[in-house]
Amino acid sequence: MTAIIRIENLSKQYGSGTKALSGVSLDIHEGEIIALLGPNGAGKTTLISIICGLVVPTGGTVRVGGHDIATQWRAARKLIGLVPQEIALEPFETVINAVRFTRGLYGEGPDDAYIERVLRSLALWDKRDAMTRELSGGMKRRVLIAKALSHRPKVLFLDEPTAGVDVALRREMWEVVDQLRRDGVTIILTTHYLEEAEEMADRIGVINHGELLLVRPTADLMGEFGKKTLTIELMEPLAAIPDALSDRALRLSDDGRSLAYEYDTRADRTGIAHLLGDLARKGIMVRDVSTRQSSLEEVFMTLVAEPRQEVTA
Ligand SMILES: Nc1ncnc2c1ncn2[C@@H]1O[C@H](COP(=O)(O)OP(=O)(O)OP(=O)(O)O)[C@@H](O)[C@H]1O
Numbered sequence: 419m420t421a422i423i424r425i426e427n428l429s430k431q432y433g434s435g436t437k438a439l440s441g442v443s444l445d446i447h448e449g450e451i452i453a454l455l456g457p458n459g460a461g462k463t464t465l466i467s468i469i470c471g472l473v474v475p476t477g478g479t480v481r482v483g484g485h486d487i488a489t490q491w492r493a494a495r496k497l498i499g500l501v502p503q504e505i506a507l508e509p510f511e512t513v514i515n516a517v518r519f520t521r522g523l524y525g526e527g528p529d530d531a532y533i534e535r536v537l538r539s540l541a542l543w544d545k546r547d548a549m550t551r552e553l554s555g556g557m558k559r560r561v562l563i564a565k566a567l568s569h570r571p572k573v574l575f576l577d578e579p580t581a582g583v584d585v586a587l588r589r590e591m592w593e594v595v596d597q598l599r600r601d602g603v604t605i606i607l608t609t610h611y612l613e614e615a616e617e618m619a620d621r622i623g624v625i626n627h628g629e630l631l632l633v634r635p636t637a638d639l640m641g642e643f644g645k646k647t648l649t650i651e652l653m654e655p656l657a658a659i660p661d662a663l664s665d666r667a668l669r670l671s672d673d674g675r676s677l678a679y680e681y682d683t684r685a686d687r688t689g690i691a692h693l694l695g696d697l698a699r700k701g702i703m704v705r706d707v708s709t710r711q712s713s714l715e716e717v718f719m720t721l722v723a724e725p726r727q728e729v730t731a
Pocket of ligand 1: 432433434436437438456457458459460461462463464465
């Protein structure tokens with residue numbers, strides 16, 4: 419797979435002494451959607467800002483499309499579009515002029531045919547002559563995306579695209595992102611919403627205290643951690659798990675009154691039916707059963723609850 423962005427050993431220490439990033443290395447593949455997940459202050463915005471040339475790193479390198487952001491920043495910047503967290507639009511500007519203007523800022527000549535395509539794909543064509551202040555919140559966010567796409571970037575950064583928006587608007591944004599994916603745009607988004615990362619991203623990177631804790635394909639992360647536990651309450655307590663059942667992934671509770679069986683929800687066979695059959699054959703009577711799924715939320719909490727690293731110098 420081609421890396422459109424190559425981040426190597428990146429670090430950032432702000433003048434205040436805060437270490438916002440330390441030793442971050444990551445390859446972002448062309449055409450993928452990667453979600454950067456992390457609590458407030460983890461370093462997500464700093465990472466995005468460095469790649470976009472808005473913040474200067476204190477160590478490490480970033481290449482965008484093979485161009486070093488420090489020495490070949492002009493070429494690197496052309497490949498990037500950034501959709502900021504805050505909605506900042508000129509209220510009396512029309513939608514189409516706002517997008518044309520941004521394209522000009524990138525030093526690109528007029529291309530109304532391309533701008534029409536962008537506005538149509540974001541369902542903004544009918545609103546092209548409306549002033550931005552007349553638009554709904556969802557439309558304003560789409561104008562920000564249109565502006566970020568105005569110079570035909572290969573990579574789009576979305577910094578918390580759905581922070582503070584309602585569920586309907588969030589779904590709408592997800593659909594827009596899905597459309598962009600189909601157009602072949604590489605997307606890096608930051609989010610606090612695990613559901614959002616799970617829904618949209620091909621890979622998820624977890625950042626905490628300036629460190630990239632892991633990067634995994636979303637499906638693997640869910641497969642690895644998305645286990646279900648079957649709890650079997652017994653009529654009579656057991657002193658120990660019978661030998662015949664010892665090869666199964668069973669845990670006996672301390673009081674001997676319940677068995678916990680962990681299984682992979684995506685496996686063809688969960689083994690539950692066999693397990694219950696075996697228990698019956700051993701004369702172990704079951705009072706009740708219940709299941710519980712570990713969520714990405716729990717995975718995330720486990721990962722970020724690691725012993726706190728010292729991040730200030
Ligand atoms: N300009 C700055 N000067 C000094 N410290 C900064 C600056 N910008 C960010 N920081 C600090 O760097 C750390 C990382 O901040 P950053 O904004 O990158 O985190 P984040 O993961 O994007 O957080 P959030 O989810 O709240 O947006 C924080 O401790 C923050 O206070």
